[in-house]
Amino acid sequence: MKPGAICNLALSNRLAYSAKVATLEKIDMSKAAKRLLVTGSSGLIGSEVSLFFSSQGFSIHGIDNNQRAVFFGPAGDTRWNQKRLTTQIPGFSHHELDIRDRKEVLALIDEIKPDGIVHTAAQPSHDRAAAIPFDDFDTNAVGTLNLLEAARRTCPEAPFIHMSTNKVYGDRPNFLPLQELETRWDYADPAYAHGIPEDFSIDQSKHSLFGASKVAADVMVQEYGRYFNMPTCCLRGGCLTGPNHSGVELHGFLSFLAKCNLEDREYRVFGYKGKQVRDNIHSEDVSRFIFAFFQAPRVGEVYNLGGGKANSCSILEAFQLVEKFSGKPMRYSYQDENRIGDHICYYSDLRKMKAHYPAWDITKSLEQTVGEIVEAWNRRLEK
Ligand SMILES: NC(=O)c1ccc[n+]([C@@H]2O[C@H](COP(=O)([O-])OP(=O)(O)OC[C@H]3O[C@@H](n4cnc5c(N)ncnc54)[C@H](O)[C@@H]3O)[C@@H](O)[C@H]2O)c1
Secondary structure (H helix, E strand, C coil), rough: HHHHHHHHHHHHHHHHHHHHHHHHCCCCCHHHCEEEEEECCCCHHHHHHHHHHHCCCCCCECCCHHHHHHHHCCCCCCHHHHHHHHHHHCCEEECCCCCCHHHHHHHHHHHCCCCCEEEECCCCCCHHHHHHHHHHHHHHHHHHHHHHHHHHHHHHCEEEECCCCCHHCCCCHHCCCCCCCCCEEECCCCHHHCCCCCCCCCCCCHHHHHHHHHHHHHHHHHHHHHHHCCEEEEEECEEECCCCCEEEEEEECHHHHHHHCCCCCCEEEEEHCCCCCEEEEEEEHHHHHHHHHHHHCCCEEEEECCCCCCHHHHHHHHHHHHHHHHHCCCEEEEEEECCCCCCHHHHHHHHHHHHCCCCCCCCCCCHHHHHHHHHHHHHHHCC
8 A cells, every 4th residue: 555545544534533523512411421531631642532532422521731841842732732622522621730739639520520530641751750850750650649539539430541651660671581683672582472461570670760650650550449449450551652642852752753754853863773662552542442441440450551563663663664654764863872771672462451351452553653643743744
């Protein structure tokens, strides 16, 4: 299939999706719609989850204070995405709230009494955390505790789905035996042929301050499940991606890489010969899993959620993919020093998710996802 064909397919899918959402305008949402509270609703995952649940008839309450622009500067601004939700989701309620504000979080959840909570708000960057340790921990760990406790007091039956990260495993995956292939690293031990499973140790390794604050949140989410018998789960994300990411150098690798390519900017590769491997999952597939969990929740669960081996690529391989869609050569520089604690090779073992939710699977290939990202940046950069 030609690159353009995939882009057109992606566009028609999105139009169909928007049309589906638009038909809901005729429904009186105040009557029977279930209420979903989404934190970080203007971000990549929060916005996709909001649109997805809205298309299933939910009324959506989003919390976001555009903190991404504070963390990463104007390039991280997510107001455009907030506007998109306001126009595409009938009756969308935006709450300009900081999840660190405990009093306000307790009051808002008590007022909404949501039927489900999807928690995606975070300081999401491994590298940024060291410069802003208080903001990082207060957002990722304390903000999560605020939401969990508010949920326990008001709506303990509501599924609480938390976006965790593969950085909770620290740099421990780097100590597995690896083999160097022409364009990527891979696991040499057949025990990891399917990727990293959920029982991989999170202990005694280097996490970065971000990884540590996310461990605190992850363990707390599990604890509210086990201790209070609440339907919680942690989704330990690989690379979550898609056309609606505000990719910056410090977060959102595929989105940022595609943006650099289209703007003829130099992309910086940090160590590992550019052969470091990430597994990439489209935000729609993330939303579909969250919906599956919402419909059949379990208590205190943990899943590794990424693209799996089939949707993995190294940075060098990502260059080739983006070039194929943009038709432009990738400009990049290389420095020997890797990012502290960066994974050399990481892909998620998806077998537990698929065993618990057999109807769920990855629907978007890496190629299709990259095509959509390039197409979206082309549109956003034209404006
Ligand atoms: N994108 C990835 O590759 C990836 C990988 C693994 C895990 N995750 C996790 O998934 C979640 C979502 O990631 P994303 O890529 O959508 O991030 P994102 O930065 O695109 O979205 C997060 C949103 O949360 C908002 N936010 C941040 N702090 C806030 C606060 N204190 N109060 C209210 N809103 C706040 C931001 O403004 C932003 O719009 C995060 O928990 C992240 O750690 C992401």
